Amino acid sequence: GAVVSQHPSRVICKSGTSVKIECRSLDFQATTMFWYRQFPKQSLMLMATSNEGSKATYEQGVEKDKFLINHASLTLSTLTVTSAHPEDSSFYICSARGSRETEAFFGQGTRLTVV
């Protein structure tokens, strides 16, 4: 299957700082990127969907000014958690889908801990 690389895999930051998470499709063009959040023992929750070159579509209840998503190229999308707080501590996962694909391929995930 296709490869999606997510970086960093783990990050610890201080409350009030911002953290950027990168998601790259290595061997295909990702026309659509999905960003998920998963709290322990809970379901994956879709935060936003982004198409290359356009603004992301956020799910209800997700603050777009707090979770900034950029999908400027067909191989890279970034999620920036601004002014992070301890309640933002979670597992963040991206997935990418090409224009001819039905399946979305997942990155390795990022464990964010805000202290």
Add this chain to the structure above:
Amino acid sequence: GQNIDQPTEMTATEGAIVQINCTYQTSGFNGLFWYQQHAGEAPTFLSYNVLDGLEEKGRFSSFLSRSKGYSYLLLKELQMKDSASYLCAPMDSNYQLIWGAGTKLIIKP
């Protein structure tokens, strides 16, 4: 609304067979995925069904009945490494995956 129903947890014995059931309700339907997720890791793809019937892939098989809104994942010759959560995820009319909480499968020796 959109809804996924899977058992929360199942236990099986190494070498045995286990069937994980999933019922779903979605706005439109564009196929159903099964993913495996080990603790602390991202989901990995297991299968995709878009037509009714059984798809077999090695030790894993997946079945779909669209009219019943029902799917199952069948795991044979269970190994300890199969201990994980199994996520049933149908795709709706917007090609978005709908996620449930998954089924935690515990394999015992």
